[in-house]
Amino acid sequence: MSRYVALVALLALSVAPAGFAQQDENAARQQLDAIGQEIESAAQRLSATGSARDSAERELKEVETALADTHRRLDTLQAERRQLNDETTQLRQHRDRLESERTDQYAALGQQLSALYRLGPTPQLKLLLNQGDPAELDRMQAYMNRLSAARQRRLEAIARLDTALADTQRELNVRQTRLDTLSAELEEQSALLARRTSERRGVVATLDDRYGSEEERLADLNQSREDAEQVLRDIQAEMAKLAKPTPTTDIISTQGDLPWPVQGAISSDFHHRDGVHYNGIVIQASAGTPVTAVHPGRVVFADWMRGFGNLLIIDHGDQIMTLHAHLQQFSVRAGQQVSRGDEIGRVGNSGGQTRTALYFEVRRGGEPINPQRWIARR
Structure with a gap:
């Protein structure tokens, strides 16, 4: 079985609702997870198709892949720092409440001790020697018992608060300590990001210098597009041969109403110019802007491909696929199911681009169609 057939066959398995209906929920989830892992493995084999043709492109792939990893690590560290900061703020607020409560308990205990002091030393003995009204004697004894019990409760509450405060301070x-470690690692990763960004600029300059003319550059870009399109055509052709097609996600009914994968101005229209951007649109956006899935589906490719950089492809069923290129990093992996609005990556300039933007394609039956007919008007 070819690598394309393996991928497509696994995609077909991901949807058999009748089969899953006969299994319990946990078994169904395990089966879906296993299928996702197989698709991820198949997509990794497919990524070899996107290998660079020469040493300069291989170096670009390496540095841009490393950059994506660094961005992901920075995002992870920053997210952990935000969470730790939130937890630290909550703990400090909790500590302040405990200290305030302990202060109140000490004040109440002081009032109780003051009341005992006013009774003088050995109040129980005075009660026994008092030859007054027996009823008054009983009332005084009950008062002293309540005062003693209240004092004991205050002392126990203060002890508990002291323990809680000590635990809170340890947390x-x-x-x-973790925040200090994170700060050091963030500084290290930021420096690494700067170095890799500088390396990338050098590699891109080397790639640009190899073209003797604009025609040579466009010819190379067109070849990169053809290589990528051949992969897509092969996958789509194998899908068409399946006895059970990829499941529908009802994407056809959403034509003209899909959300934009990212907000921004269109700098290149469908079939506007030659090169890798010919079959889609280019949406300008700042680096690091989240890119979201326009419709539910399954990721079938998430890897670097020459001309496109970090390329992510989602299969939506009904022979519809969406392509997202020049990503700074991926937020999902091959084989993963996504829902409308899920973050799938971040806007970047991978693939040797000089400006940050998202390249977006919609394909039906393997053929590119105008994305602006599918996404909502603004």
Whole structure:
């Protein structure tokens, strides 16, 4: 079985609702997870098709892949730092409440001790020697018993608050230590990002210098597009041969109403110019802007491909696929199911681009169609 057949066959398995209906929920989830892992493996084999043709392109792939990894690591570290900061703030607020409560308990205990002081030393003995009204004697004894019990409760509450405050302070110390470690790692990753960005500029300059003319550059870009389109045509052709087609996600009914994968101005229209951007649109956006899935589907490709950089492809069923190129990084992996609005990556300039933007394609039956007919008007 070819690598394309393997991928498509696995895609077909991901949807058999009748089969899943006969299994319990956990078994169905395990089966879907296994299928996703197989698709991820198949997509990794497919990524070899996008290998660079020469050493300069291989170097670009390496540095841009490393950049994507660094961006992901920075995002992870920053997210952890935000969470730790939130937890630290909550712990400090909790500590302040505990300290305030302990202060109140000490004040109440002071009032109780003051009341005992006013009774003088050995109040129980005075009660026994008092030859007054027995009813008054009983009331005084009951008052002293309640006062003593209340004092004991206050002392126990203060002890509990002291323990809670000590635990809270230990948790704060642990988080502060982790925050200090994170700050050092963030600084290290930021420096690494700067170095890799500089390396990328050098590689891109080398790639640009190899073209003797604009015609040579366009010819190379067109060849990159043809290589990528051949992969897509092969996948789509194998899908068409399946006895059970890829499941529908009802994407056809959403034509003209799909959300934009990212907000921004269109700098290149469908069939506007030659090169890799010929079959889609280019949407300008700042680096790091989240890119979202326009419709539910399954990721079938997430890897670097020459001309496109970090390329992510989602199969939506009904022979519809969407392509997202020049990503700074991926937020999902091959084989993963996504829902409308899920973040799938970040806007970048991978593939040797000089400006940050998202390249977006819609394909039906393997053929490119105008994305602006599918996404909502603004």
